[in-house]
Amino acid sequence: MAIETELLILGGGTGGYVAAIRAAQKGLDVVLVEKDKLGGTCLHRGCIPSKALLKSAEVMDTFNMADEFGIEIGETAKVNYSKVTKRKEAIVDQLYQGVQGLVKKNKIKVVQGKGAVLGPSIFSPVSGAVAVTFDDPDKEEEIYVPKKLIIATGSVPNSLPHLPLDEEMILSSDGMLRLQELPERMAIVGGGVIGVEWASLLHSLGVEITIFEALDRLLINESKQVSKALQKQFSKRGIDVKVGQLVEQAEIANGTVSLTIKGEDKPLVVDKVMVAIGRKPVVEGIGLQNTSVKYDAKGIHVNAHYQTSESHIYAIGDCIDTLQLAHVAMKEGELAVDHIVHDTSEPINYVNVPRCTYTSPEIASVGYTKETLPEGKKVKTGTFQFNSNGKALIGGKPDGFVEVIKDEETDDLIGVSIIGPHATNLISEVSTAIYMDASPIEIGEAIHPHPTLSEAIQEAALDVYKLAIHK
Template identity: 35%
Template sequence: MAENYDVIIIGSGPGGYVAAVRAGQLGLKTAIVEREHLGGICLNWGCIPTKALLRSAEILDHSNHLKDYGLVLEGKVSPDVKAVVARSRGVSARLNTGVGFLMKKNKVDVIWGEAKITKAATGAQPGEIVVSKSTKPVVEPQHPVPKNVKGEGTYTAKHIIIATGARPRALPGIEPDGKLIWTYFEALKPDFLPKSLLVMGSGAIGIEFASFYRSMGVDVTVVEVMPTIMPVEDAEISGIARKQLEKRGLKIFTKAKVTKVDKAANSITAHVETEDGKVQQIVADRMISAVGVQGNIENLGLEALGVKTDRGCVVIDGYGKTNVPGIYAIGDVAGPPMLAHKAEHEGVVCIEKIAGLPNVHPTDKSKVPGCTYCQPQVASVGLTEAKAKELGRDIRVGRFSFAFNGKAIALGEDQGLCKVIFDKKTGELLGAHMVGAEVTELIQGFVVAMNLETTEEELMHTIFPHPTVSETMKEAVLDAYGRVLNA
């Protein structure tokens, strides 16, 4: 007889495991199905290990500019790529183990294998999944299959949540091969540092890897089809980021596309078509394909059940509900923005709605912050200036340069900008955009302000500590209203 649960979650990435924790807290009998590694892509191959790599890159950058800080070091600091990768993998393994602990702590059963939904809930009858043996082998000893997990079999639940994440998108004819053309999987743990690298795509993944490898001394070229790098960001912010990246030695082509890749024994030649229709050949040791991701919706039984999908993602409402009763989706598989923190929030909202808690608010994607951890960092929330104008909003725009901020100058990182966008009539904060030192840690202040429906008046009367880079946030608000103090 099939074991029955209140909730079964397919996938243990940030959305899945956080949803499982919240379900356990609320007393729901919960199981989570995983086929490869607890923590999903984020903990094992994405957010966390990439930040460990970028931390090594940041320290290396600083060490090569010690004279700027009045310090002297005999000899040059050089990277040991194997040690850098080993540290990154160790950080990932620690958090992977932590997810297993959280499942045990919250009495969540872990089922190891690949799940397929065979029945949706109807009336008093629960939905059903069949779990088969995982076809994904364990590739690292530090990421083993956890002990005391359940395995193959049939399981039932009134509520089934799909949290299967996403995988790298491949362009026809330029598919990654794991050797010459990498995805983020290979880029995360290289056996060696290539002398030259071409990065196709300048979203967060592409730019972060471009920044990391440039810090490691690699000759990096970025090719982006859109007019600006990091195309979802405010154009002014991405322009500043581009100048700083180019100053570090990155070569960047925008309004350009890779049309063809020729492979040699140990290098590639990319045919890059520029805006004027001319084709330039770029030779590199390796290439990273970073042209986005696509949802993992295959082999889950969705088509047979009639679950609606759109452009490779499951269609949901603000609570994670699909068009089929008893089936939900959260995170990357449910569409953009494909960010771990969005997945976590959706997971909590979905579970709390299932549990019948009062006053559960649907996920508001307009208040999901985005962060890119290159050098310099980029962070944003809400509308860009262009989008606000496109929507017909009458706006005020405030800016404050890091060049006038005492803490940024003391850090030796005075090239940055904080930009805010307000509704001129109501004072509503519509968007905030930042580029510079540690802005990924600062953006949450604006997210909180937007969530509390704060106007410019409250922000102007908020006391920011001195000296901090956060003072740029208040000064940008003051600038929007003609009251800037330090510029």
């Protein structure tokens, strides 16, 4: 027997469960189908567990700096990775319970099983019914027939043919989070956000790291100045950065991995290799071939309101070709629901989505960088170094800077890049300012408390007009 509902959401990750909650708040009857755990990649295999590890790495860095603050510690700090991972798991579990509670509070029906979209059938004259199968062989398949369907199946780690993942010696980010002990030497292939975050935290926890990036710089989506500053800081810390170099082959023998590097005579021998070359959308194995929904290797095709080529079927999050960020998936889920309920929604300006990298030093940006400016747009920039900021000096982390970009014609703030202490928290001020169509002078003239890191943003904003006080 087919079960009817107003809305079915296929995938209970960040985008999916947020869409479900918003839909329930709007009064819709919601079914949420998830094959694994609510919270998806972000909660269980991405944002949250990796940032928990990064916090442990930060504590280790602070311990190692203690002497600079006049604190003499007799014994050398030691990483107990078992305790590190237990703390990570406890945080994930607490948040997981919270998500489950929110879903229950909003009276959302959760179906724990694997869903596949059906084409026109005896259950429905149009595509969009969902067949759910279960791990329990004694449990029969269930068919759900929603009026509207949101696909939120997320993404999985990408791989390379010559570096096949076994999640033991050659690992993805998923495998990294299952490690029970740290290797002594490790290579990371890929200098994007995931690669540099893992390089940073592993080095702080005592692992010898070499990071390879095939392009000419780390973090290709950030400004060249930020990339240059990060590489300089990594090298200063002792992380071996190889840009413009390709890993051609991996050979596993005697508990180590021997990497052949293009243009190098001698292989690099490490204990483990991490492949961090991005993520690919989950579009196969979910029944899309039964419909007329268009999709390719980059994801499901949608319009500005997240409708597919079948207008009653929507798609959001990592399974579409937009920014693969948890906060983007959340917003897309909310907007898809708004369109379902009100037949209208406000499209996202993806240029103005804040982007964060949780390395040491942290990196955050919003809007344009110098490299991504539209052709012909005239701008002025302002900068301020954290080594002239009192709070950064007090904190012992004065490296980095703030860069502000202003549109000459409109005087609007159109881009900010930050590399330095607490950049990922600081970015919210300027993200909100861009959303409100503020100009840099409005940020510069607003009173900022002293001493704070936010004063660096104020000074950089004033520097656009050559009015910075402490520069």
